Amino acid sequence: MMKNNKILACSLILLISLGFTITKGYGQRVGGLPTKSISNRLLISNGPEGPIKGGESAVTDMLLLKDGWVYGSTKATWGGVNCHLFRTNSAKIEHVLNITSKFTQQTSITDIAVGKGDVLIGSTSTSNEIFDDKTKKYEGGRLFSFNPATKSLKDFGIIARGQGINCITVDTVREIIYGVTYPAGHLFSYTIKTKALKDYGEIMTPWRVKDFGRVSWRGVPKVLFLDDAGTLYYATYLREPIDLTKEKVPSGASTSRSTLYGGRIYRLVYGTDEPVFTGAIVPTQTGMDSDPIYENGIASVIRAQDGGFWCGTINDGFLFKFYPSTSTVINKGKAFQYWNLKSLAYGGNNNLYMLGGRDEDNSWLLNYNPMVGSINTLGWPENTAQVGVICADKDGRILFAENQRHSFIWIYEDSK
């Protein structure tokens, strides 16, 4: 009997020590977030049998709806075929809809926003390889709405033939969707009730770049944002009309010129046709890019509690606040040496969380404490993480979502 007890005790100790060894093995290296602060890790990809297969789980955006779920969108990458909507409650991930199965040529949900009635408004696009191949006939990016409560999908149609949609924002009062086409860089609006589509013209001349064998277009605005009056804002470079008395404009040439500096914040007042320069300039460390036109823009925006907007810049990764009523810009600076402050979210502790790093590479979580005014570098969840977007869940936890072939979401809790 005694002997049996000893065996039992020894076995239990062995099991516990095995468990301890496994747990201990998950220690982080330099730059890692404290292990305890990551309360969960969820794999979005379902593997070869789907519904979200490998190459279809790169997350493009996430937002929290009133039903308590965080909804996310994906794009197809590197041989992937479909793009999807999914949702998570930070405990599990549920597949919501295969958008490509509804709109066959659309392989990327580029942006999602909240529409009237707590519905999702989304925009679609395809890959750069398609845009770069003149033999490929792409129908053009679509706008759609999806109501999670009724699971109904509405197709608002194609915005511009052969052009994808880079980003959108929604005036929920007037039910107007604003967006920017890709790669042409045209600003447009779509009124849901009347189906009226308006093209405001090119707001940023895209720059085709081939790097490491892949083509992309730089300069197309990444975000649009609206104030309470329904005025739209975005960053681009300043265009000035050419003075025809001094210069002769060749036939077919542009009748405007740029200032050769980017990062100018524009506004489009509701009811007007012409976006105008606000006088506000995105904070920029000049001379850091090969082309000053493209050297800065706004990568991320979130409403501040005082009526302003917190913005993150692309090149330098500055955090600044923009007050639309006065066109004031207050630069809060940056943490560490990270650039491209590409995603912002409020945590449950009212800290502003930020994601900094290259688009398709490792990213760091940072935060800004508005009471103290300090920017802190927190770290990354795992050494191979390639996070593209963050979002807060209903409990104020920060969700990191990857843009990889098999993407994870990590749940971060600062209090731990």
Place this chain on the structure above:
Amino acid sequence: MKLKKGIELFLLGIFIIPITTSGQTLDVKSIKNIQVKMVPVGGLLWKDEKTLNTNWNKITESPDGKIWFAGGDHWGTDGVTGTWEKSDRYNRPWGFGNTTLCYYDPKLDKAVVTVEFDKASSIYSNAETPGHGKTHSDLVSDSKGRIFFAGYLGASYNHEYTRAFYPKSYAGGALIRFDPQTNKVENFGIPFPNGGIVGIKYDEKRNIVNGMTVDRAKFWRINLTTMELFRYESIGRMSRLTDRVREMIMDKDGYCYFANDVGGLTKFNPDTEEFTDLNIKLPGKLMDFRSSVVSSKNIIYAITTDGFVWSFDIKNNKLEEYGHIIGMPAQGHYTPNIALDEEWGRLYFLAGNHGGPILEEALELVTILDLKQKKFHWIGKIEGVEGCFGALVAKDHSVYFSSFGHLYENNKVELGKDGKPTTRPYLIKYNPPVTLN
């Protein structure tokens, strides 16, 4: 009482079931010591004493039958080992970290030092920009006998995230080709700045080198005809691993394979640049491959980080499991090397430290898997070995292991100036029995 009985049965099940799965279990008491030939890596002497101390690379056989191997000296960056003073690393011509490429000629029973990595890649190794303290990737011979190799430095990943001057600014693993016929060295550059390289595979048909970085498991390719560099995402990662990914596979047709986050393999098509997940589940808890070899019939043979051996027939999409390397599935047993003798139908392994859990009593164990009988043969322990990361079977059926540890020559262990056994990189030559009991 019933509860206690239940717990006992449960515990018994946990320990017994895995053992019986493979049908074979190593009896550690029966392990004997075996004697093998050790050929030390040469070069990099300082004050008449060897400085080389590490080896994490694979090895290759060139068409003329020479075995190419390498060894590194990274004590300048990782610390000061042996009898050196800290100031020595500033005084040495190669400063902080360097590696030599050697070959062993079995016909002459002679080893020759050919190239120093730092010189070959024009790195002026110093405290600010340390050199290639080791190579962690494949050594690859093309059909003309030219050798490809790439650089690495331990802890390079600490600053790969930040590109900061912390702790050192390793320039990154350079890709180099050495032609022993002409002694010509070609430096193809650094595919990922600041990042060490852990895998290179040469696709001779397309004249493309495929490779992977250590930290982010970033897949890259260089087209040597056009000198174009292509970078892909962290496709090579296996997030179940707590350590870094160090492996990728290329088959005979130039398709590459990576263990993925859903426990299977992701296949890369070199012509369309598309990735596809194969609908298979790899064995073990980690469901990965720590070492692999591809047969002439395009069958992948591999061992997982926790010691499960498997094969995958690409043509027939068939996965076959051979069980755990020591028949103890619950006991990880780090064996990061594999060598295939197609004619004799065998796989060879040498268990090593430094990378995963290991059964201490079975460290340095040489294992043969008879593929025809599907039976493991535990041959014995090679005294002195700490780690082994590359292995191959030569045309004459000799087995070579690329290792480091205490060096035994003529049954005597090499001692340093302080009279203590030193850690050295070396090539092991093992002559296997023609028949297995």
